[in-house]
Amino acid sequence: MPVKTEFFWEETPALNQLKEIYNEFPKTGIILTQKEQIKLIDAELGTLNDTRLFELDLDTQSWRLHQGPHAAQPSMGSGGAKSSKKDEFKERFEANRYRWYKSVAPKLDKLAKEYGWERIYLVGDKEELKDLQDNMNKEADEMINKNLLDHEEMHVIDEVIFN
Template identity: 65%
Template sequence: MALRKVLQQLENYKSEKPNRVFTMYLNTDLADQDQQGGEWKIHLKNGLNNFEHYLQKDGDSDEKRNFWAVKEKVENYMHEHQKDLKKSVVIFATGEGDIWFSERLQMPVQTAFHWEDQPVLDQLKSLNKQFPKTGIVLTQKEQIKLIDAELGAVNDTTLYELDLNTEDWKQHQGPHHADSNLGSGGVKSSKKDELAERFEENRSRWYKSIAPKIDQYAKNNNWDAIYLVGSSVEVDELERNMNKQVDDKINKNLLDHEEMKIIEEVM
């Protein structure tokens, strides 16, 4: 989700009767005591019915038709995703179909429904400010993982591994677990000390060669915040070689942890 672009598009959108904009912020967080019985279904039903009753009294047949089209889309979406909900659902929609934005978020929201001439963006903007486009860079000797995160969710994951034979950083896209160093042929325990010593001797040079790739990745993904995670020696070395500003450093080895656990730990 490119939230910055979505917000720009929604901010510039205005309409008028009968093609109004539906906005929904729905709390679906099962950790919330008020949601453990699936109360979101009641809130959703009541929220949609309230608008329908109002429009029945208003008597504008075109507006009613547009709302019914939105209601059907929203109900179908919630039915389709009811088994894989997170903490909240945000939807913006019009009956004519020129707007449809739906997202299940890891962040809670306050349940609210709107049927107005433009999208109601207050909560989405607040979430974007609290949880900006974030890069998490994890170091663990000759492995560096980059996590592109937004609103507490993973957009993309990239792993760089140093090939000890060629001294080149090899890129792997998406989730990846490495059992051994590239080019090491399955490093035996008797050689671990030797490899560790070699890494310490060359760390500065090797991190200097990977830092521009990280800077470029950060630029391409419009990171607003950057966190470095790893041993203090390694994150300090990496920070010295990066041009991008680092917001915080966490001295923990989390590289092999599941991505969502890493985000929860860091953010």
């Protein structure tokens, strides 16, 4: 984060620049959506504080907090069965998306309150963001139609906050 070089020789600290930076980059929440995954990034002053990943368990049709590092998806190999399963999942997801996002929205609101977010960004598919925003009590400051879920967290912060 760029700052101006300033020097003061006074009895009390000069905090104006720090206050300006905090006003420009307050406690921020970035919520990234992509189908059955939702990632939360907690940032302040342009730095990463915490990350949480929710995954939709299709068997129980509920969201669970993913523990541990984000797992890369293994290669499925080639074959015709993969595309039919993918199409089946896509149809099932689209049919139930609103209901599933409605079930996770209170968890996101609770975390936004716990983290004390002053600014919230929603990032993902336009339709998914609309469904999520409709069900959240907290109003998003900005909705960004980009797929950044699989990007490194600092890249996401740079892309969302500084651009």
